[in-house]
Amino acid sequence: MSARDRILAKLRANSPSTVGNPPDVAAWYATHRIAENGADKAKRFRHFIELAHAEVYAVSRGGWLQKLYEVLSAKQIGKLLIAPGTAHGARVAAELPGLDIACPAYDTAIESWKPALFNDIPAAFTRARAAIAETGTLILWPDADEPRLMSLVPPLHIVLLDAASIHNTFYEAMQAEGWKDGLPTNALLISGPSKTADIQQTLAYGAHGPKELVVLLIGDEQ
Amino acid sequence: MNAPQTPHTLHFMPSAGFRARAKDVVDNPFLRQSFRGAMDFLMSKRAAQFPDAEELESLRTLGESIRQYNLARLPDLLERLEARLTANGIQVHWAETPDEANEIILGICRRHEAKLMVKGKSMVSEEIELNHAAEAAGIGALESDMGEYIVQLADEKPSHIIMPAIHKTKEQIAKLFAENVPGVDYTDNVDALIQIGRRVLREKFQEADIGLSGVNFAVAETGTLCLVENEGNGRMCTTAPPVHIAITGIEKIVEKLEHVPPLLSLLTRSATGQNISTYFNMISSPRKPGEKDGPSEVHLVLLDNGRSQAYADEQLRKTLQCIRCGACMNHCPVYTRIGGHAYGTTYPGPIGKIISPHMLGLEATKGLVTASSLCGACGEVCPVKIPIPELLIRLREEAFSAPPRANPAMRGQGAGYSGLISAVWRGWAAVYRSPSLYRVATWMGSRLRGLVPSRQGAWTSVRVPLKPAPKRLRDMLKERG
Numbered sequence: 001m002s003a004r005d006r007i008l009a010k011l012r013a014n015s016p017s018t019v020g021n022p023p024d025v026a027a028w029y030a031t032h033r034i035a036e037n038g039a040d041k042a043k044r045f046r047h048f049i050e051l052a053h054a055e056v057y058a059v060s061r062g063g064w065l066q067k068l069y070e071v072l073s074a075k076q077i078g079k080l081l082i083a084p085g086t087a088h089g090a091r092v093a094a095e096l097p098g099l100d101i102a103c104p105a106y107d108t109a110i111e112s113w114k115p116a117l118f119n120d121i122p123a124a125f126t127r128a129r130a131a132i133a134e135t136g137t138l139i140l141w142p143d144a145d146e147p148r149l150m151s152l153v154p155p156l157h158i159v160l161l162d163a164a165s166i167h168n169t170f171y172e173a174m175q176a177e178g179w180k181d182g183l184p185t186n187a188l189l190i191s192g193p194s195k196t197a198d199i200q201q202t203l204a205y206g207a208h209g210p211k212e213l214v215v216l217l218i219g220d221e222q
Numbered sequence: 223m224n225a226p227q228t229p230h231t232l233h234f235m236p237s238a239g240f241r242a243r244a245k246d247v248v249d250n251p252f253l254r255q256s257f258r259g260a261m262d263f264l265m266s267k268r269a270a271q272f273p274d275a276e277e278l279e280s281l282r283t284l285g286e287s288i289r290q291y292n293l294a295r296l297p298d299l300l301e302r303l304e305a306r307l308t309a310n311g312i313q314v315h316w317a318e319t320p321d322e323a324n325e326i327i328l329g330i331c332r333r334h335e336a337k338l339m340v341k342g343k344s345m346v347s348e349e350i351e352l353n354h355a356a357e358a359a360g361i362g363a364l365e366s367d368m369g370e371y372i373v374q375l376a377d378e379k380p381s382h383i384i385m386p387a388i389h390k391t392k393e394q395i396a397k398l399f400a401e402n403v404p405g406v407d408y409t410d411n412v413d414a415l416i417q418i419g420r421r422v423l424r425e426k427f428q429e430a431d432i433g434l435s436g437v438n439f440a441v442a443e444t445g446t447l448c449l450v451e452n453e454g455n456g457r458m459c460t461t462a463p464p465v466h467i468a469i470t471g472i473e474k475i476v477e478k479l480e481h482v483p484p485l486l487s488l489l490t491r492s493a494t495g496q497n498i499s500t501y502f503n504m505i506s507s508p509r510k511p512g513e514k515d516g517p518s519e520v521h522l523v524l525l526d527n528g529r530s531q532a533y534a535d536e537q538l539r540k541t542l543q544c545i546r547c548g549a550c551m552n553h554c555p556v557y558t559r560i561g562g563h564a565y566g567t568t569y570p571g572p573i574g575k576i577i578s579p580h581m582l583g584l585e586a587t588k589g590l591v592t593a594s595s596l597c598g599a600c601g602e603v604c605p606v607k608i609p610i611p612e613l614l615i616r617l618r619e620e621a622f623s624a625p626p627r628a629n630p631a632m633r634g635q636g637a638g639y640s641g642l643i644s645a646v647w648r649g650w651a652a653v654y655r656s657p658s659l660y661r662v663a664t665w666m667g668s669r670l671r672g673l674v675p676s677r678q679g680a681w682t683s684v685r686v687p688l689k690p691a692p693k694r695l696r697d698m699l700k701e702r703g
Contacts, residue, residue, distance in 0.1 A: 004316035007472065007526045011297040014534035019294040023287040025480045032277055048497065110515040114428050114462070135498035144512040148461050152454060170498075171483040180479045183444050185510055186461070189502035194454035196416060197494070198369035198385060200392045201263050204416040207368060208423060209454025209501070 029171050041133040042163040048136025052192030054213040064216045081124035085145035123156035130165040140188040157210040163219040240589045243564040257561045260388045264552040267495025285488045286607040288481045289543035299442045299475045306445030310507040312520045320350035323525050328359045336431035342456035343367040344436030346469045349568045366423050366455040381562030384493050384548040433459035437470035442477050452500040466517040472524050473542040488605035493547040528580035541576050543606045550600035572600035576613045584634030588621040664694050
């Protein structure tokens with residue numbers, strides 16, 4: 001008998017006879033979380049993610065590239081990792097090199113350039129698929145075009161978010177987007193730059209992931 | 223002024239010596255202050271996250287029902303999880319004991335000729351003492367959570383399941399880094415210390431052949447491993463190396479993805495008083511064709527290690543509802559005074575007292591279940607409503623009643639049984655049940671009080687001796703007429 005069979009046999013021998021009703025998660029959220037309108041959701045998202053030390057800039061659909069350039073200039077960063085297979089990445093790659101920002105592309109497997117990613121890339125630019133107002137959280141589904149390490153390794157992570165894609169709660173996000181029917185290799189919730197309080201409960205940013213998180217929020221009404 | 227280092231290098235062994243270790247901490251004002259300060263901080267942060275008592279109560283009830291519903295279906299869900307993960311390309315392994323789990327993990331390491339494994343925070347890996355096993359096999363195992371990295375450098379064990387280095391001051395950490403990290407000068411600036419850790423560990427994330435992590439929730443319907451963290455080291459361990467091995471206890475399963483949001487909210491708010499952690503990392507497969515990063519192999523090790531014993535009993539099964547937030551230890555007056563190392567078990571505090579007997583047997587843990595004033599704080603703050611005080615009383619009965627006891631058998635049942643103590647209590651009960659015996663006994667007591675010894679063991683070490691009164695209440699009332 002394998003360990004698997006022994007464990008399952010022990011559990012089965014003593015399983016409760018009644019299982020009980022499934023927990024009603026939907027009812028809890030319906031009675032305990034208000035559904036806000038778009039502007040309020042954006043405001044709440046912004047409030048919480050700023051509390052977690054992220055920078056948020058309201059931008060227009062046509063004007064985010066200008067703000068991206070300003071952010072990089074203000075931080076004196078001349079190199080930005082982009083995802084060339086995405087619309088937003090392609091747009092950056094077309095425009096920013098002319099303004100003296102180098103835009104290396106994440107277009108080969110990590111094995112061929114891991115040290116360079118860790119040591120030579122000061123910033124990366126990705127899109128967020130959606131967000132959560134209740135906790136000030138970005139939702140990213142990295143994929144073949146926009147790989148996982150873009151939002152983790154470079155010290156500055158800049159994210160493009162459409163305010164129309166902000167949900168009230170995590171629960172609402174997964175229900176509305178049908179997550180249970182198919183999750184990607186890696187789905188991520190990101191709620192600020194990396195941090196730790198492991199030394200004497202003193203909060204320090206830039207633990208292992210990005211030291212700074214910047215959100216370009218399209219359609220934020222402010 | 224530097225605080226003294228913790229007196230013992232700890233290897234997790236049975237809780238013999240619990241009293242001696244507890245006394246060491248109680249006598250150490252630095253450690254007392256560290257724990258008191260940290261617990262006050264964590265309690266106030268948690269309280270600030272739950273301003274609405276009704277919301278908290280209803281969310282705890284929901285959390286409890288989610289955990290109980292999933293535990294009730296555990297064997298089926300484990301099979302479903304395995305099938306789903308396998309379909310997703312994640313390899314599933316089962317281990318009944320810590321040795322089996324280590325063998326599985328080291329076997330994977332050997333197959334990849336691994337030299338270095340970087341580890342995200344995993345209490346289950348502490349439970350199986352993976353670092354020692356890896357070291358013995360010639361494989362480097364490096365902790366990458368800042369707190370875990372610090373305790374590993376100090377050759378210690380975590381003293382708290384959420385904040386492993388809570389017993390250390392920044393001055394001690396500064397000294398530790400200056401002495402152990404090449405090229406580092408003494409600094410007790412916390413930001414500078416964190417940047418030192420970041421620099422060292424970023425090298426290792428690139429080098430490592432294997433990334434190891436724990437699991438906070440495993441979702442059966444989607445085949446997803448969920449990890450909660452703030453630092454990003456968990457994401458590093460699960461993304462940068464070519465192989466990812468996750469390890470978890472068999473109880474951490476939920477059937478549906480929709481069970482995750484309430485548990486996540488309870489977890490982060492109860493643990494560190496955050497409305498959400500910086501990262502919530504959901505992994506459902508290895509790297510797919512065309513994807514440019516992520517491990518090409520992902521493994522999950524499911525560990526029993528005594529959990530199926532707790533599962534066998536309806537009351538003890540509630541132990542497995544735990545989501546490892548640590549709120550019970552943060553609110554425990556005993557933990558706050560003696561710290562995490564005194565327990566000598568992987569999981570300290572109230573949850574440690576009720577889960578460790580299943581992992582190590584009651585022979586080794588019988589003292590732990592008595593280390594409680596039964597004040598009830600742990601049960602009150604538990605986000606999934608584990609009745610910890612009730613379970614402590616139950617485990618005391620299991621440990622100290624005469625063997626053999628009724629089904630189901632717990633390892634080490636009756637290990638604390640003493641014929642003498644048991645006879646004393648039986649006599650006590652007989653006297654208190656019979657009015658005439660009681661009258662005789664108290665009459666004797668008041669007349670023979672001079673024979674009571676002035677030294678009464680542990681009692682008189684800090685208290686005056688117990689002595690019957692010269693006159694019984696009954697006699698005094700009689701005199702008053």
